[in-house]
Amino acid sequence: MTRLRRPRRPLIGLLTAALLATPLLAIPTTAHAAPAPALIPKPVSQQALSGETFTLKSSTAVGVIASPDKRVAATKVAEQLSAQLRRSTGFAVPVVADAGAIKLSTNGASSLGAEGYQLRVDRAAITVTAATPEGLFRGVTTLRQLLPAKADAATPQGGPWQIAGTSISDSPRFAYRGTMLDVSRHFFSVAEVKRYIDLASLYKLNKLHLHLADDQGWRLQVDSWPRLATYGGSLEVGGTPGGYYTKADFAEIVRYAAERYLTVIPEIDTPGHTNAALASYAELNCNGVAPALYTGTNVGFSSLCVSKPVTYTFLADVFGEIAAQTPGDIVHLGGDEAHSTPHADYVTFLNKASTIVANTGKKVMGWHEIGDTALPAGSIVQYWGTDDTKSRDLARKAATKGAKIVMSPANRAYLDMKYNRDTPYGLDWAGLVSVEKAYSWNPTTLIPNLPESAVAGVEAPLWSETLDNIDKVEFMAFPRLPGVAELGWSSASALNWTAYKDRLAGQGSRWDALSVNFYRAPEIAWR
Numbered sequence: 001m002t003r004l005r006r007p008r009r010p011l012i013g014l015l016t017a018a019l020l021a022t023p024l025l026a027i028p029t030t031a032h033a034a035p036a037p038a039l040i041p042k043p044v045s046q047q048a049l050s051g052e053t054f055t056l057k058s059s060t061a062v063g064v065i066a067s068p069d070k071r072v073a074a075t076k077v078a079e080q081l082s083a084q085l086r087r088s089t090g091f092a093v094p095v096v097a098d099a100g101a102i103k104l105s106t107n108g109a110s111s112l113g114a115e116g117y118q119l120r121v122d123r124a125a126i127t128v129t130a131a132t133p134e135g136l137f138r139g140v141t142t143l144r145q146l147l148p149a150k151a152d153a154a155t156p157q158g159g160p161w162q163i164a165g166t167s168i169s170d171s172p173r174f175a176y177r178g179t180m181l182d183v184s185r186h187f188f189s190v191a192e193v194k195r196y197i198d199l200a201s202l203y204k205l206n207k208l209h210l211h212l213a214d215d216q217g218w219r220l221q222v223d224s225w226p227r228l229a230t231y232g233g234s235l236e237v238g239g240t241p242g243g244y245y246t247k248a249d250f251a252e253i254v255r256y257a258a259e260r261y262l263t264v265i266p267e268i269d270t271p272g273h274t275n276a277a278l279a280s281y282a283e284l285n286c287n288g289v290a291p292a293l294y295t296g297t298n299v300g301f302s303s304l305c306v307s308k309p310v311t312y313t314f315l316a317d318v319f320g321e322i323a324a325q326t327p328g329d330i331v332h333l334g335g336d337e338a339h340s341t342p343h344a345d346y347v348t349f350l351n352k353a354s355t356i357v358a359n360t361g362k363k364v365m366g367w368h369e370i371g372d373t374a375l376p377a378g379s380i381v382q383y384w385g386t387d388d389t390k391s392r393d394l395a396r397k398a399a400t401k402g403a404k405i406v407m408s409p410a411n412r413a414y415l416d417m418k419y420n421r422d423t424p425y426g427l428d429w430a431g432l433v434s435v436e437k438a439y440s441w442n443p444t445t446l447i448p449n450l451p452e453s454a455v456a457g458v459e460a461p462l463w464s465e466t467l468d469n470i471d472k473v474e475f476m477a478f479p480r481l482p483g484v485a486e487l488g489w490s491s492a493s494a495l496n497w498t499a500y501k502d503r504l505a506g507q508g509s510r511w512d513a514l515s516v517n518f519y520r521a522p523e524i525a526w527r
């Protein structure tokens with residue numbers, strides 16, 4: 001016997017407004033409707049197509065419709081979708097040209113920008129339309145969330161594979177939607193970084209900021225200063241063996257991220273947070289003496305030597321090599337917590353360092369302390385304050401100088417803050433950050449009197465003092481990272497904790513399918 005599935009909420013409340021506005025609107029049948037999909041980030045617009053359900057079958061193919069200049073990249077997006085569906089459905093899901101019940105087309109949706117897309121699901125076909133392969137990729141991440149959660153599994157699952165009919169039109173609120181991984185305090189292997197990229201890309205993030213050098217470790221091969229990595233990268237917090245990325249490793253991370261439409265932003269923190277470099281080369285120290293490697297978790301004790309010419313040779317060499325390995329247009333020079341650099345020296349240093357980065361052809365990015373220094377055209381300043389006046393002033397000052405601001409408020413967006421007093425790892429210096437607190441803020445109004453046009457977007461940093469493996473990283477990032485991703489993508493008018501919380505609950509089964517070690521926050525009704 002077929003049972004009619006009732007909607008979980010009374011239709012009256014949901015449809016009254018629509019019925020009043022459109023008296024002849026038919027009440028959609030619910031007999032064959034799948035549960036409402038829990039999309040994160042929430043699309044700009046989405047309509048249900050009543051009575052339409054697409055069923056993925058053993059014969060379903062993915063067709064690519066693209067002009068010659070976009071065909072290779074569009075086909076790559078199709079192949080990624082196909083590979084995932086092959087794993088979970090056991091079907092062949094071939095990628096074909098110009099046909100297929102799932103169609104990815106780059107011929108349209110040009111008004112939605114490079115990342116925008118339209119997605120239509122009806123009984124006959126699924127069509128993702130975008131102006132670029134990147135837009136197709138964003139649309140495919142939505143399609144993956146429309147499928148049953150088991151579609152994200154790594155091994156074949158039983159069907160049916162149904163998607164309720166829908167029509168979506170979507171594009172991001174902000175161009176900068178990032179997350180940062182601190183690979184210095186604890187080193188993460190290329191495979192671990194790839195895992196983090198995979199998970200971040202599911203929520204339409206487009207920047208991966210890698211914190212590559214700090215007091216505890218230098219994590220990238222530099223040919224002109226080889227001991228930075230071989231000695232400066234040898235340990236990590238707690239004194240366990242560290243590691244570093246060879247140039248080939250780093251190229252592989254950059255390539256893997258680019259295939260998932262994340263741009264890598266490399267950071268070398270200066271002039272503080274530099275003990276690993278100072279330990280590797282005695283000449284970088286004002287007194288000519290190399291300190292020991294450092295494996296504790298204090299901050300603010302190290303500084304490059306502002307008065308020595310070799311410091312700027314070092315910066316030009318390091319940033320030159322890094323810029324050459326970075327296809328993205330941004331390089332991050334840190335600039336935070338330089339507590340042992342006198343302020344006048346700090347300004348002198350930053351003015352030189354930012355010129356060196358700008359001379360590589362990249363845009364300068366730095367933490368909000370650099371708001372006090374000369375900012376080259378196109379600079380990006382990352383706010384990491386806690387609603388304090390000083391940090392807000394620095395962000396506003398930077399905006400006055402023409403910089404764009406990326407919002408990473410530590411008391412909301414820092415993924416390494418504990419959820420509550422019982423969280424087994426993480427820090428709490430910026431407070432406890434519940435899932436609600438991480439979500440419930442608006443990037444353009446958080447800093448009073450910061451012009452909305454100055455805000456480039458959001459980033460959720462994850463510092464790794466207490467996180468020594470990817471399972472712990474996942475526990476801190478999930479479920480908070482998708483919330484910050486939604487702040488970056490969805491319209492301000494769509495941001496609503498109660499509604500978000502319900503959509504978030506639907507991600508739990510997806511994370512189970514993906515084997516994500518997420519924190520099952522008790523305030524979320526996971527399903």
Ligand code: ACM
Nearest residue numbers: 336337367384410
């Ligand atoms: C920072 O958290 N020191 C940027």
